[in-house]
Amino acid sequence: MTANLVIWKWNSDLADPAARRKRKIKVGKAADAILHDAGDALTDPFPQQPLLDAIDAAFPEPEEDRPFVIEQNPKHVVVNVTMASRIKIISVIGPLANRMGLNASEA
16 A cells, blocks of 8 residues: 655645635645646646755665655656655655645645
C-alpha cells in the first residue's frame, strides 16, 4: 500500500484564501482532483527544481533506496510513499513545500 502527497501552486485566481472559500474549494478535495487529472484549472506551473533539490538534501540516499518515488507533472508533483514510511516522509516534505510557498496535501 502507498500514499500520495500532491504538491502544487494555486492558480492566480485562487491564490487568495478568500477566493478559495468563496468558491468552496478545500485543499484535500483539490489535491484529489489534481491527482486524478481533474484539477488542472486549479493550478499554475511552478519551478520544480528547487523543491526537488530540497527533497534531495533532506533525503540524501540514492533515489533507488528511498521509500518514495517522485512523479513530476507540468503543474504539480506527486510523492508516492510506502505506508510504512508515510508519516516520516510526508512530515518532512509537506512542510518543506509549504516553506517554498507551495501547497501539499495527501490525496
